[in-house]
Amino acid sequence: MTQQDIHSVNHVGLVARDLAAAADRYQRMGFVLTPFSAHAGAWKPGAAVSPLGSGNRCVMFEQNYLEILGSEHAAAPSPRLEQYLRHHQGGHIICFGSEDLSSVDRRLKACGMGSSGVIPLQRDVETPEGVRTARFERVQFSPDDSPEGYIQAARHLTPEFIYQPRYARHPNGCTELSDTVLIVDDVARFRERYEHFTGLEPTVEAGEVTYRFPLCSRLTLLGRDRALERLPGTLHPPVPGIAAVGFRCPDLRTQADLLRSAGVPFLEAGGRLIVPAEEAAGVAVIFEA
Template sequence: MGHDIGGLHHVGHVVHDLEQALERYRRMGFVLPGPAYPVVGEPPEPVGVGNTHAYFTGTFVELVTVAGAGRVPEDARLIPLRAPVERLPALQEAVRGTAANLEACLRRFEGVHILMFDSPGIDGAAARLTASGVGHGGVQAAQRPVETADGLRMEPVRWLEIDGAGPGLVPEGRVGLAENASAHAAAGHPNGAVELVESVLCVADDELDEAERRYESYVGRPASRVGVVRTFTLGDGPARVTLVGASGLDGLLPGEGAGALPGFAAYAVAVRDIAATERFLGEAGVPVRESAAGEIFVSAREALGTAIVFRQAG
């Protein structure tokens, strides 16, 4: 029987200034379209959050900011909030709620605060979570702008968010599941990135066992253990989630320190040719370090709060 968690869907990097983040990510070799901002009124006023995505095949990295934080980038796309009159107040309230959650994340630190697992059967996953005593907001449905081979179009998306510290919030941020309705177009990233393959969560050493218990209930499978590192393998591919005690972070990513705990300390993308990626980053003036596994990464300080690991695909 297939498992209801197939891999990673996306991570969300929450930033103060989306224009600055776009410049930084594009310099690292990620292709990102102009961000989308929901707007209301005339003249249109951005509300909620603005975001854009670095698309891979079936996965992506989201850059997201709270509307009103920083300057709206020149290449931003303004998308009017449209709904039947009777539903518009509820939609606007949901948008405000999402923005409030992200503001709470930013008060902790700038960096990755969102982790969504890919679920090929989200209704079954919701039932499993409920049976396991995991609180969640139920399966939600909406439409989002997606870059496809035929251009930008609105696509349905179904998701759920796990509750913990508050509705839609666990201690490290927003964690949940999403179900892809269709494949978005993968961008040809100059750095060679082809897939999101790992998320690394750093927790206080004395909270590691509890975090492991939580994530085992989220993904429905146990972790492998090596010292203060816990690794959950997802699906049949390379995707995984790693939990590390704060005392072990430097052992994985030398020079990286634990900030606000718990917090997503890093994520990894697979690349076609790691040597070519390293050359590209060097020529772009992006400093890289070597991980304990011999991979290269851009430090959290350079990457706006969360380290980015580049890993040879395959």
């Protein structure tokens, strides 16, 4: 057996047309968001790091997070984000967590899948001691192998700048980005692909494929029919696509009261609260016990 080189869904990236409006909606759902942080990065190994024209605000937890992306300057929108938005507003990025990206790169190539190699990324973040540069390494999986979104794995080189306790405590009590839900057009094909992506063997039950990661979080694949059962009352993305994110919530009754008082529409289904995608910048938000 080989060592497991991917340990989590580190974050999901949601691309919003109006970052301020999206941030306001997530704050009304009871989340604390980080201040805006601009991105800089390179697109191939050895290339210089340069500004990317985009940035984010994040819903942080102790070990993973939701990233809400927008252009840094409205007058000069990020071409990359504009390309995403021409397709749809919503989930476009899944980033797996890893401490051994060279292993991920080798494993993907051994499976006959494309990879960028290990490339740098960074962004400046506010800390109690002032602005610091958070640095990462990442491996981008080939876009030809992932029509559902931009799939990558990343390693945090300066995790203390990202995982700041002051941003990980939320009024709604949520403790984890617990699930990432994709709707796919060929469950068997995507099951095999995500086995290669993650190095994990999934569980399969009632047409639902689930990958559970050793550190935290899971990833769920749903066919179209199963998605209508599991994600009722919400718009679905173009298929294949990232349809929903789940959050671990300790008290669903209190959360339901919070959503009602904030005027955020939701429904109850299968013991979960679901905020429709059209109310959450393009992804359904699931609160689960």
